[in-house]
Amino acid sequence: MKFFKKITIAITIAATFSNMYFAQSQTYEWKEATSAGYTYQYVTNDPTSARYYTLKNGLTVILSPTKKEPRIQAYIATKAGSKTDPADHTGLAHYLEHMLFKGTDKFGTKDWSKEKPLLDKIDGLYEEYNKTTDVEKRKAIYKQIDQVSGEAAKFAIANEYDKMMGAMGGQGTNAFTSFEQTVYTEDIPANAMDKFLALQSERFRAPALRIFHTELEAVYEEKNRGLDDDGRKVFETMFAGLFPENNYGKQTTLGTIEHLKNPSLKAIREYYNTYYVPNNMGVIMSGDFNPDELIAKIDKAFSYMQAKKIPEYNPGKENPISAPVVKEVWGPNPANIMIGFRFPGASTKDARLLSLVGEMLTNGQAGLIDLDLVKKQKLLGASASAYPLKDYSVMLLQGNPVEGQTLDQVRELLLQEINKLKKGDFPDDLIPSVVNNVKKNTIQGDERYTSRAGNLMNEFTSGVDHKSTLDYIGEISALTKQDIVNFANKYFNDNNYVAVYKRKGADKNVVKVEKPPITPVEVNRDAQSPFLVKVNNMPELPIKPVWLDYNKDIQKSKLGELNILSVKNTDNDLFRLHYYFGVGKWNNKLLPLAASYLEFLGTKNKSSEDISKDFYKLAASFKVSAGNEETYITLDGLNSNFAQSISLFEDLLKNCQPDEEALQAFKARLKKARQNAKQNKGSIMAGLRSYAQYGAQNPFNNVLTDAELDALKAEDLVAILHDLFNYKHDVLYYGPKAGAELVAALKPLHKTPSAFKNFAQSKTFTQTTSDKNKVLFADYDMVQSEVAWSRNSDFYNAKEVPTISLFNNYFGGGMGSIVFQTIRESKALAYSTSSYYSTPGKKGDRDVIMAYVGTQADKFNEATAAMNDLLTTLPQSEKLFVTAKDGLKKTLASERISQDGIIFNYIKAQKLGNNFDIRKNIFEQTQTMSFNDIKNFHSKELSGKNYTYCIVASENKVKEEDMKKLGEFKKLTLAEIFGY
Template identity: 30%
Template sequence: MAVGVLAMLGCGPQRAGKGTTPGGDGGAAASPSERAAIIAASDLPDTIAKPLPGDPMQVTVHRLSNGMTVYVSVDREKPRYLGWIGVRAGSRHDPADSTGLAHYLEHMLFKGTDEFGTLDPAAEAPHVERVRALYAELREVGDDAAKRARIFGEIDRETQAIATTAIPNELDRLYATMGVEGVNAFTSDEQTVYIGDVPSNRMEAWAALEIERFSDPVFRLFYPELEAVYEEKNLSLDDPDNRVWETMMKGLLPQHPYGAQTTIGESAHLKSPAYQDMVDYFERWYVPNNMAIVLAGDVDAKTALPLLERSFGQLEPKAVPTDLPGKVVPLSGRIAREVVAEGEEAVQIAWLTVPVSHADEPVIAVMDRLLDDEKVGLMNTQLELTQKLPEASSFSQSLREAGYFGVRGLARGGQSPAEVEQLLVGVIEKLRRGEFSEADIEAAKLHHSVDRKLRLEFTSARANEMMDAFVTHQQWDDVVARDARFAAVTKADVVRVANAYLGDDRVVVVRREGKPEVAKIDKPKITPVKIDPSRKSAFGKRIEAMPAAQLEPQWAVEGRDYAHRKLPAGDLIASRNVRNDLFTLEYRFDRGYRKEPLLCYALDLLELSGAKDRSAEQFQKQVYALGASVSTWCDAEHSSVSISGPDDKLEPVLALMDEWLAAPSFDGKTLSSLRDNTLSTRMDGMAEDRQLSSALDSFAKYERRSAWLRRPSNRALQRAQPNTLRKLISSFMDHRHRTLYFGPREADLVAKVVPRGKRHREVGEVEVKSYRRTAGPRVFFLHKEGAKANVRFVLPQGPLPRELRPNAELYSEYLSGSMSALVFQEIRESRGLAYSAYSVYDPGDRPRDASGLLGFMSTQADKTPVAVETFLELLRAPGVQGDRLAVAKASIDQRYRASRLEPRWINYWVIAWDDLGEPTDPRPAQWKRMAELGEVDLEAFAKRFADTDVIVAIVGDRSRVDLGALRKVAEVQEVKVEDLFSYGPFPAAPAEARPPAGASAPAPA
């Protein structure tokens, strides 16, 4: 490729024999001595050829010749590995006048290079360069609306020219055909990380694709991708929890990028994005001696390192700019802030603490557990078990340059923020006074070790820990030693640290109920980009043609992977934990609040109660001291009680569970507090976006059979008495149930220990799912002010015949199996109609259940009618695109070959198969049948939706959503919030208490 073209297109670390930097000839490669000096100055971790003693992850750390660090943690559970590529650069490194840059650069690194993502890099080059120049011009014109409109119009035209040769999402399509899953990326304060879950036979292709991605990226289709970034920003502005967090961080660190800048970016900066700053940022930070590759799973350093050296080793090292520390200013006094949002009211308090490398960091981690862990932390016992607050929690974070510690309390109706703050501070004062025991600390340490074992069952936890070590500049031996430092913490340490950091100098953020006034980003008009799924680059074809040894699928086999045993109360399903000594035991009932309206309420009360003569705190601490936990779960159709912990403690924990269920210490005071908090939480939920969207969707689909309309009314809760609820609990185990055990023991040994219940009463069948019948297409619309609309679809069908389940699975993959699949590409990438969009076929949980094609998208409210119409056109499209189908089939084939059922979750797969009437693992037959399916088969399956009356549920703003335009698509029925819930009238809330004397009024955020 000519140097002149590279000057316009390429941007990235210099690669031996290829590439240069924008605006120059790239310069000569560094000499060996210069390379060595650059690498030595990059503050890289020491290499570790053999795992350190006492390292449960058995990590090795390696260095490529160009300074790129490689971490490896081997796990042979399945023939896959997580491949994470991380950069020590995030939003903390954004220029102060170009915030959000690291994040939208992350988006752009999915667009391809001069080798893939386009059919003709030379043809697109002048248009890419013109877009760069236009964005520079946009930053010069400020807020001049006419000039901005002209520039956006020209950017749109240049984008259309680029699209004539572009291959959108070729990266994701290539990964889909290879069986790579979870392709994504994330940006935070100190890092940007690109992730993939890769079949172990595809490392060579993965490395070839990733080195190309980071060598010569081309930021094509920048304009439509910004639409997604704008939507993401608007979603963050609509999220009260996000606004509370950002307000807290600005209060804590107003002069540091951690607090002064947000990862998504300031609206003013996003309106005029700095294209050239993005290029410069990539050049500055995306260099090999500032990057790490993390491999966790079925991989060996011996085979991986030579391959990585041949690929990533081509990148030229470059001096990394001095990462100047931000300014951390000590807090002075109580700094009050307020966030106005609909729904719940809450108080969040935070203090500055220490960075990750500080000696006090492990003490703060212990302190966090002492405050909030299971149900025995001070926050839990003092505030939640007593129901002084509906919810209370603590949190802690140590970054490279600063740290913070916080607590949060949810207010119930009529409870003032001042009272909530007072309760939270009261618990902190108990901590500062040392009102806890050494036994509490030892139990917290035991649970830390249990949690460590549990986390290491998952490669994602391993990858995350290794990447965190790299981006925070920690040596791996320090990471390994942290467990020992944690174990050495004493009560005196905690009291000292609590008094040192958790004092009067703090930030208090009040989330107050009200209608917020949040300015949203207005998005420019974008002409849809035409997408041709048949396009392939020459590079992409070479990647697809790379040879790889074929993996063979492994199915779940009864007797080897799990066991069924008949118990008096129902089936036992048991599977072995061969990784560690932990167990989980669950008693699962097909009985919820539909059959027994007050059952879930009784279980809620049980969670706040002790056993026999022990208080709730005493009982929970007794369980906690064993390294164990006990919990319940309940919904409309199901309920359960579960215990977990070290397997040698199974019998004593089981005995405690028996006491808890047989003789719960219910009392009127706890029930009264639970009732007040439940009613308050219900009222708050009726203003929350997620809950409203769920309730409307359920109402639209199931009418009066909606789960939200089956819940007991407020009056029923008010009338409930302790004795009535106690009887529901004492007889709980006397109903038929299934018992699920995952742990080290053999099934026959488990069967001797776990049977429970005396009478084994029948519970009846789970309700057969059936959808609402409508005379024509119907839109159910719920008004809620805001910039976005949440839209859900269903095209109802009858029960799905067993022989068509493979068709349904393949059709789901075809529609939304990846970012290169039909729905995401056409809705987001081509037209910019939604930030998120997907569709999947729901086959039902049981043979008699109705099935249906489901869809979801979150869109800008004023785009709702066209977005709905476009989505329906896709779902009802008469034909099947052969190229997309080929990708879907290849993706599913590779998934079945390279995936294995996680041992911890295999019991739940078996339950699902049992419910469907499958005596054995049904996947072998489905895999074989999907390989046989072709376009004709899938088109025949898709035709069933052509004339199906769609049901649409939309939560949006009536003033922004054109209901007249929606009526051209379907009949529109507006519903009220009270139509969606069974609660009925709420009691009048008490007047809000006055703030305590001397409390200052919070300043608006």
């Protein structure tokens, strides 16, 4: 009988996908076409409709139009990264990426004729500094660099690039550097393309390396953050072991400390002139545009670029690994292990097959590791993932031990799963199940313009043929079990891997980048270059904003006492259904534990593993999330399998059986996870912030004590699950079914009582009001120090939201904000810094003022003083204020809330007591505001107020006496923070 069901499911899925645009029988071919005078390549039947242009100068342009939202995701990518860094200047590609935000001779400068001689002088000083080894002489040269840099900065306009992007409504302004790519990313309104191209073509024409020494200090900060990041250290150690002959392993993206201390502006320019050439670059865009019009604009904007021969890169031939390479990394985080195997590069068939193997090992539901190690709770956590790169690819296995387990034992458990692949010890239906889920994931990936552009960009930089990506589903659909067995035996053996043991303990090899003496530089907030004025004045057609109408955009239905809110999916066959409960952990501390326990339970007829397999075969999944005051059960999948997916989950929830063995393993893993949380600086900081807002008894430490956890019974958790649907809840749905059809489909599937039960009354946590400055400190072994400011403000008031939105945009909301300009750009005190006035999730709660600085321990005093100055006195810049206002208006006008996001927006509004889309108020009211409005808001809410400083740092690096200067000092124990 079970066998028959499996066959039925497989046939159903095959029938479903045969009607989709990427049906397995679909053929893909490269074709050539000409339109509007431009010839391009395309792949037939491509759901992304991507066009591939090569301009006369060699620049690659990839355009994927989609009209769903009036925005465009843009990437400008260079096929150069850390692997092409000069061996004597590692980290160069990365800090060049930072400098591409500083402007040219046309923008970012008040007077280029006066600035340029000073920049030339700085060039010479850095070359001298680079070649000098005498410590005292180096200090003298650096003092000159600092002095001349201060003079040059008088003519510089900091963040003018960010101001232009902000004014046009840009979002996500950023860039990143990896092994073989440096990519600049922007998300812009569709009507801003002319402005965007004018800025980008100028940006890459002749970058000026201005404000260099403060930006290099930001890179130092990033390096020090990396030294505090055990995960980064493990990753870098893994690649060093896998690639002793390739720059993947010989060089790191952030570079060595020695090279960071000895930069060369001459080397930076040589690198730029070598690799930032059109035949090595690509412009990739997806969004709302006409490709015929856009290609002409891109061609005109970048036609000045001239092609050059790119130096041939020798990837280095790696010798086979004949014996396990074992390395160790030490740090404060919990112990874990990573195992890596080496494979051919991303463009090869074997690299594509590796991605399938990765899904067979880990897919979150029915992979071998998922079922054997996670479901059976043999490890605290485990995963496998394919990491394709141009020269070579890698398979990474990761495992976290349970209490009392050695890393050797974790390694053996992970390798046993590899051996199952080699022996063919996996279900016959695993491959087709993976294929079906890849199909579903492909649909999801093509829904958003952002993910389309990201996928196309990664193909470009890693040298992957787009046709091979489209062929992938058909390619893996044809594979047999024997093909996987042959592949596994070819590439995996008992000796050809690298294992990195992450041990808990002090890392004695860490040498942090020391703070150089830097005099704060001017940022000239109110200065504007003629280029900025020209770009801002370029005409653009306004985008008409679209606000939600909760009465029209959401179908509201009833099934008995059940409220059903739905939005119709007219794009594809996917659905998402949420059971929403307005209760959570504050009502019952056992609720989140019961939700997690469900993952390991079966019914009388099916094991937990069988249920996971059945969901995966249906290309469906479920997740139960219990928060403090809300609980969601989310199911997603194919409309054609809607009934089967719902039935499968409801049977599990209503008929799951207590499993004492699973509970004991669950408890042991939970205890280990709780121990690990105490070793994680992010978790510690979250605990401090909760303590600051609510006091000693707070939502963060509202958990079971160790004794309560020990006394936990399987029957109690299962009883909560069985009874859950008897409590008040709503159904939220996005999918192909309309309201009446959805009600009819749900009626036989989701049985509810005639009258819902009420949960226990929620525990109340009251936000505190502080009458003095306080310091909450947690000791942690780290190079950096992290400081978070917190203050509870007034109760939520919808009338204040427009002012708050504009204030955040001006004060601390991005790279062009006051906070970023002052603390990072001017004073070089932090890599990461921000400030935000946060509104709550429900009416009756208070707003919260937050600020953050992650800085070197030896900059602690300066960094905290700098933020305190900004919280006390709001710097005024009318031009920056106008930019903030324009950017907010254009962002809101081009923003589209869609799919089930409409329903969640509605629920959020309800909880705040609003019956309207508050974005409309923000859009209309902020346009008449003046700087005095936000200045008055700052004076009322931030200036002269008491704050609680949450500090995570090493007590050996940050002095207690310095922290006490900030406020009443309290060093918290981990037990006080975590509640166990």
